[in-house]
Amino acid sequence: MAACGRVDEAVEQARTHSEGDTWYAVSHVARLLAGDGRLEEAVTALSPHPTANSHDLAEYLIDLGRVEQAVAVLHQHRPQPPARSTGPWHETPPF
Template identity: 35%
Template structure:
């Protein structure tokens, strides 16, 4: 349905927030989490919507933007920019990304880019 999750849309349309929250925790692609954030914003809970992007815990929301570290941060920053919260968005983008376990670097990789 236009690249959207039909069940998430149905739950949102009927204002079934807790069921949508549970579905977002289980749904792999993150469409339900995205829709949950949109619904929370529509209801005036902007901070709740931000929390969906900022701190998904172990839920499926963590996978909203795939396994690439930082993609969730970019989505959060984009959302904050949409809200006009430029300083908050910049702060999100300036946070250091965690290094995946087992990844080591040698030489100039840890240094400046030039």
């Protein structure tokens, strides 16, 4: 649909889908909007899911000239490594 110039219709159908508000569906919607030159709308779409879509969000913010915001998004959502377990399975092979 989007390839045929029907971006608004494609976005509407994606958003009304039962999983339309999930991070992965929003990511696709944002790509459709960005591909249509609607970067502000793409940023707005991604904002509710910043941890799952931080790289895409930062990319669109940079394209809009909002570099400081992009850096803040990337630093804010840096995943922490899991704590090392103290269980006995780490002491004796086989792991």
